[in-house]
Amino acid sequence: MQNWGPGSGIYLGKGLFITAAHVAGRSWLTRPKVAIAGSEYPTRVVKEGSFEGTDLTLLSVEEELLPVRLRLRRNSICTDPPRSGQEVVTIVPGSAVRSHILAPDRLPVETRKRFSTVIADVARTGNSGSGVFDVKRKCLLGIMSRKISQSQTRVGAGKPETRDIAKYFVPAAEIAAFLPTDLRL
Incomplete structure (x- = not known):
């Protein structure tokens, strides 16, 4: 812990x-x-x-x-790279949560190159170290690493708000x- x-x-x-x-x-x-x-x-x-x-x-x-x-x-490690839109399951203690891989263009420009393997549904898909599995091939597609957030200041609000937009996972190729x-x- x-x-x-x-x-x-x-x-x-x-x-x-x-x-x-x-x-x-x-x-x-x-x-x-x-x-x-x-x-x-x-x-x-x-x-x-x-x-x-x-x-x-x-x-x-x-x-x-x-x-x-x-x-x-x-648990076998996937050999095919993750694809945008691909259905995945994250394994979290006590459950499996469905999500999908986001296209890199949904990320802030400054994070696209370094964190190109991301999933949607930030709130339910597990903490760091959780496994990301390919639903169809039943292989390990990645290990959850971190949230990607974006700060925005709404007009008239004055102070910035942070919004979680995706979760990055270390892809299977890096694991292998x-x-x-x-x-x-």
Whole structure:
């Protein structure tokens, strides 16, 4: 648990969990744990990114410690790039929320290049580290990283208002490139 709210992660298989780097924090300090159904499991940090760079951290838990129902699962990483309008599901603790990928031209100009993989429905689609899945192919399309907001000053209002417009996710291609070659599933 971070001071700003809960974060999530996705089980890839073979004891590996992926989350946003800022969820795990600086692992040498935070010593992240994985919590599943009220039980906490110690982790080993396999690879740590950064919020400013690749917002991913890969954690490992001794597979024998995990519940059998989880050990049997594997989440494949999508190989096709995300497409505007594509239907997705974000996995949040306790539910799955439907959304769709927004076209980059719906973003403020200054954010389009860096944050081109975004979904709509900011309020319900999960916190950082939540998984974004391709509905049809049932593969991991990305890991939720951050909200994209825009400040506007309405005529006569005087002070700016901030409006959330999308959520950026680290796309599957970056996840695949982030995974060490000997651990690619």
